[in-house]
Amino acid sequence: MERTIRLLTFILMILVVGSVDAQQRIVLAGRGANMLADAIYLFPDAGKRLVAYSSGDQGLGLFMSEVDPAFKEKVCFDKSAGVEVIASFKPDLVLLKSISRSQYEAALNALGIRQVYLMLETPEQYYEDIATLGKVLGNQVHAAEVISWYAGHEKKIMSRTTKLSASQKPKVLLLQLAASGESVWKVPPDSWMQTILAERAGGIPVWKGANLGSGWATVSVEQIAAWNPDVVCIINYRANSSEAAEAFKKDKRLSSLKAVREGKVYGFPQDFYSWDQPDTRWILGLTWLAKMLHPALFTDISVIGTTEDFFNFMYGFDEAAFHTNIAPKIQGDVGEQF
Structure with a gap:
C-alpha cells in the first residue's frame, strides 16, 4: 500500500509541477552513461538535445545507435574525463549518476554548469528519476505514462508473488x-x-x-x-x-x-x-x-x-x-x- 501511495505521489507531482525550460544542449557524463542514455531516450526527441556522452558500451553493441541513427555522430568521450572536457561541449545541462556527485559537483558548480544527478538503481528510484527527467525535458505527461507502464507490469508480477x-x-x-x-x-x-x-x-x-x-x-x-x-x-x-x-x-x-x-x-x-x-x-x-x-x-x-x-x-x-x-x-x- 505504501509503495502504491508513493507511486501516485510521483505521478501527481510530475503532472502538476510547472514545466522547466527544456534543456537544448545535454551532456551525459561519468560512470553509467549507457544507463543514463537509455533513460533519456525514453522521451521522444530528447536525443536531439544530446551533444556528447561518456563511454559505456558493455561489449554487446551500442543500443542507442538502433534507437537514434544520429547517435554515432555525437561525441563520445572517456568516462573518467574531467570537467574541462565536459565544459568544452558548452552544455546547458549535465546528467550524471549520483555515484559521480562527489567527483563533479563542486567543479561544475564553479563553472556555473547545471547538473542533475539520477540514482537509477532500484525500481522506486527509476520512478523518481523518470519523474525528474520529465520535468527537465519539459514532458511531464509522458513521464507519467512511462511510470504507469512500469508500475502496471510490476504490479502484475508482485500481486501474485507477494502472496507466496x-x-x-x-x-x-x-x-x-x-x-x-x-x-x-x-x-x-x-x-x-x-x-x-x-x-x-x-x-x-x-x-x-x-x-x-x-x-x-x-x-x-x-x-x-x-x-x-x-x-x-x-x-x-x-x-x-x-x-x-x-x-x-x-x-x-x-x-x-x-x-x-x-x-x-x-x-x-x-x-x-x-x-x-x-x-x-x-x-x-x-x-x-x-x-x-x-x-x-x-x-x-x-x-x-x-x-x-x-x-x-x-x-x-x-x-x-x-x-x-x-x-x-x-x-x-x-x-x-x-
Missing part, C-alpha cells in the same frame, strides 16, 4: 561470470537490483547477507555448494549468458548442486544489455525471472509479448523494426522463441 509462502519460493542464486571469462563467480550486494528482482519475482536469494559491500563479491565453489540453490541464473555482461550457463553446468566441482542435477541453470536474458541490471530493462528481467521461477503462476504473461511491448512503447520500435534490430540480439535462456 516461504515454502513456495525456490532458493535462487544469481551469479555473474567474472570478466576474466574463467570459472570465477560473483554475487551482488543486498541492496542492488539483482537481489531486489530475485525477491520480487518470488525467489529466496540465497546469497543475501553474504555481500555487504558496494560491488560484486567473488564467492568460492564451496560456498556455492553450501547454498545448494534450487535455481541458478548466470549473468554475463560481455558475451552470451547461455554459454556461461553451460560452462557452469559442466564444471565437475558443481555437479552435485540441486540446480545442476535438475537442469535448472539458466543464462539471464540479454540484448544489448543484460536484463538483470539497473537499466530501463529491469522490468524485463523481473518478468522473465518470475515466469521462470513460477511458470504455473504466470501462464497469462508472455516474456516475448512484454519485450515487444517494452521496445515499442519505450523506444518506438514497431514489430518489423523490433524483429530486425532487437530480436536478433536477444540471448540467454528466455524460454520462448522470438
Whole structure:
C-alpha cells in the first residue's frame, strides 16, 4: 500500500509541477552513461538535445545507435574525463549518476554548469528519476505514462508473488561470470537490483547477507555448494549468458548442486544489455525471472509479448523494426522463441 501511495505521489507531482525550460544542449557524463542514455531516450526527441556522452558500451553493441541513427555522430568521450572536457561541449545541462556527485559537483558548480544527478538503481528510484527527467525535458505527461507502464507490469508480477509462502519460493542464486571469462563467480550486494528482482519475482536469494559491500563479491565453489540453490541464473555482461550457463553446468566441482542435477541453470536474458541490471530493462528481467521461477503462476504473461511491448512503447520500435534490430540480439535462456 505504501509503495502504491508513493507511486501516485510521483505521478501527481510530475503532472502538476510547472514545466522547466527544456534543456537544448545535454551532456551525459561519468560512470553509467549507457544507463543514463537509455533513460533519456525514453522521451521522444530528447536525443536531439544530446551533444556528447561518456563511454559505456558493455561489449554487446551500442543500443542507442538502433534507437537514434544520429547517435554515432555525437561525441563520445572517456568516462573518467574531467570537467574541462565536459565544459568544452558548452552544455546547458549535465546528467550524471549520483555515484559521480562527489567527483563533479563542486567543479561544475564553479563553472556555473547545471547538473542533475539520477540514482537509477532500484525500481522506486527509476520512478523518481523518470519523474525528474520529465520535468527537465519539459514532458511531464509522458513521464507519467512511462511510470504507469512500469508500475502496471510490476504490479502484475508482485500481486501474485507477494502472496507466496516461504515454502513456495525456490532458493535462487544469481551469479555473474567474472570478466576474466574463467570459472570465477560473483554475487551482488543486498541492496542492488539483482537481489531486489530475485525477491520480487518470488525467489529466496540465497546469497543475501553474504555481500555487504558496494560491488560484486567473488564467492568460492564451496560456498556455492553450501547454498545448494534450487535455481541458478548466470549473468554475463560481455558475451552470451547461455554459454556461461553451460560452462557452469559442466564444471565437475558443481555437479552435485540441486540446480545442476535438475537442469535448472539458466543464462539471464540479454540484448544489448543484460536484463538483470539497473537499466530501463529491469522490468524485463523481473518478468522473465518470475515466469521462470513460477511458470504455473504466470501462464497469462508472455516474456516475448512484454519485450515487444517494452521496445515499442519505450523506444518506438514497431514489430518489423523490433524483429530486425532487437530480436536478433536477444540471448540467454528466455524460454520462448522470438
